[in-house]
Amino acid sequence: MSTYIAPLRDMRFVMTELAGLDGLTALPGFEEATPELADAVLDEAARLATEVLAPLNKTGDEQGARLSKEGVVAADGFAKAYGQFVEGGWSGLSGDPEFGGQGLPELLQAATVEMWNSSNMAFALCPLLTAGATEALRQHGSAELKGRYLPKLVSGAWTGTMNLTEPQAGSDLAAVRTKAVPEDDHYRLYGQKIFITWGDHDMTDNVIHLVLARTPDAPEGVRGISLFVVPKFLLNADGSPGQRNDVHCVSLEHKLGIHASPTCVMSFGDQGGAIGYLVGQENKGLAHMFTMMNEARQKVGIQGLAIAERAYQQAREYAKERVQGRLASSRSGGVVAIIHHPDVRRMLLTMKSQVEAMRAFAYVMAADMDRTHRDPDAAERARRQVRVDLLIPVLKAWCTELGVEIASMGVQVHGGMGYIEETGACQFLRDARIAPIYEGTTGIQAADLIGRKIASDRGAGMAELIAEMRETAAEQVRSTDTQVVSIGAALTTSVQALEEATAWVVQTLTTQPDAALASSVDYLMLAGYVCGGWQMGRAALVASRKSAANEDPDFHRTKLATARYYADKILPGANALLETIRSGASSGSELSIEQF
Structure with a gap:
């Protein structure tokens, strides 16, 4: 398996020449996001991705996460790597400074998200879900909830999840059955959620779940869904983790790929009810959760780009090293590295050109997201928001579909060796295959694009x-x-x-x-x-x-x-x-x- 090397030259080109990094520094709050700072951030992120995360990609895939009596145990090396990730301030790169974040542009965050996912997609899913939970809570949570949970989520000291899917519901959230019964200043939740990414682990001392559920008198369908914060450990008066809440991972799914990312079946309320706190208004949970969903969909689109970049790098290096066959145009008749063969060059250029197109599309959209939040002109903010809303489903679905195609083409470049696990090419294909499915399948994204x-x-x-x-x-x-x-x-x-x-x-x-x-x-x-x-x-x-x-x-x-x-x-x-x-x-x- 080749070593991951962040494509910093192309990243910088896209950020400066196409996404307008210089223009972002003129927006309120982004004055410190100079090209010099961006270069320093990218260099340091590349070091962490290459030296710390990438070496764990194959071992994590082989070992996977496991479920013990105490809960989910991360693959070897992941907890230490996550500690370095938090210590470096990466979780709060674009986070709200009010809660300890650095407040840097989403454009810069997008580049780091690409690096984390290229180097180790299973690891990167954990902070990806935390970012979505953080944004949903920041926009819709009460001042008390934000004060108690956001500083820890922004810093990465605690991680966040999104709990939507149930065995009978799938993507049809109108069929959600998890109950939330009011009690004093909180609710007690009862039910089961499936496909919960990083729903439990031992890398932090708390996991904060955002859960969709129904109150007793809620109307049927999506109009009766509410959103709740359900911590793994309830908080003491000083904000530290205290008593264990009644929420547990009861099994792990056995998956095609991303083995080191635990996909959990979560049970709420087996022993008296999981204590949760309402986010926003009752029966408005789906609207609140879509804040989290859009955040996640943007980053999953970048996952498609990231895994395609890694598959391309792997295929390119193999093609340079693998000596086989002779060129029809060669007079000497000697064998050559397969990168000289026209069809291999076709595949590599197909991979490379589409990776660069995806990167440009994703980074320009990230800059548009920055402008929706910071442009001083209200009309311009609204215009950019319309553009982002229109293209989020395109980014998510197009990039993830191409991620699968390009990872598959990477296997093809390797020939028979690509089908052998030891080369590493097929792990990228296995890992990539989930991205067009979760956070809304390609069909759901397409229906959103034209139907809404x-x-x-x-x-x-x-x-x-x-x-x-x-x-x-x-x-x-x-x-x-x-x-x-x-x-x-x-x-x-x-x-x-x-x-x-x-x-x-x-x-x-x-x-x-x-x-x-x-x-x-x-x-x-x-x-x-x-x-x-x-x-x-x-x-x-x-x-x-x-x-x-x-x-x-x-x-x-x-x-x-x-x-x-x-x-x-x-x-x-x-x-x-x-x-x-x-x-x-x-x-x-x-x-x-x-x-x-």
Whole structure:
């Protein structure tokens, strides 16, 4: 297995040239987020990822977490690594300074999240869930709850979870049955939750659960769900962990991948009721939890990018070392490393170009999230929020689907050795496979995109995005660099496909909603590919200009060539997706259940 090396050069390029790090430092509260500070943060994060987290990735996969009488025990080395993670202040990097966070931009946090997940996805899931729980509590919790729990969650001294799914409910949260019975200043919870990531462990002295449940008189369906804080250990008067609460991990799931991340079945109230505290208002729990869900979905999208980057690195290094076969064009007839073979180069460039497109898309969205919170202009904040809301499902689903595809391609680059666990390539594929499923499957993200986001404004938000893409394409077509002109032509064609697909979706939602939903995943993937192409087009403009000025010419020529490959080989798929979208449900709607 190759050593993980953070792609710092490309990270810095995207942050400065595409996501506008310099502009963020002008926003209130971000004055200290200078490029110099960003460089220092990235360098130190890269060290932790490479030297501490990456070496635990394979051993954690082999050993996994285990359940003992005392609770879940993390894989060897994880507790020490988590201690270093907390000591370095990484949990609170973008956290609210009021509760001990550093208040740095989400853009900088996104880069570190990529590193944690590239180096050790199973480990990175723990702080990922904590970040979501922290944000939900920060936005909706009472002053007392925030004062008691947020400083520890922000620092990482305690970790957080989200407890939604139940055996009978799955993604249908209307079917949640966990009960919350009021008692004095708290509630007692009774029920069972499944698929709870890092629901229990021994790395910290408390775990704080955010739990969806129903009060006795709650209405049926999602309108009757409330949100509760349920700590593993109740707090003493001084805020320290005290008596054990009636919440326990009763089993661990046996999974395809992320073995070192315990996926717990959690039982509440087996011995008299788990004490919990209401977050926000009764019966508003689903709305409060979606704060956490959107936070998690953004970071899971970055997981897709991260695991793809790691799979690419593994495949690239193997291809440089593996000597096999002869080139048809070679006169000497000697054997060569497989990276010289045209099809292997095709696979590696397909991986590389899409990884860079995902990174640009994810980081630009992170910067948009920063602007939704800090821009002094209320209209601009609102505009950015519309953009983030529109694209969160695209980021989550497109990046995680590509993460699986790219990890699979990494196995293919290895040939037969990729199917052997010792090389490490197949762990990335096994780990990646969960990302398109949790935090809402790809189908759920696609239904959200067209059924809520596109339907709510009849495509106005997407039309504004398309207009920005057209401006980039027009600038490219005017370039004196023929490569940039070619990229601009491809982007123009793909943006047209997205515009036509959006018009079809808007119209079909009103006349044949099932047909629109049948094409929703194709529409989401089309949007993802075009968003990636837009960012690669922007990158090409910068790279061409800097290369002509002889600024770091090797890097910028490589970036330009990678953007050209994306335009030539990836973007044409947009037109094919347009045709499948227009076919709607096609013959699928004509089959009876028995015919499937």
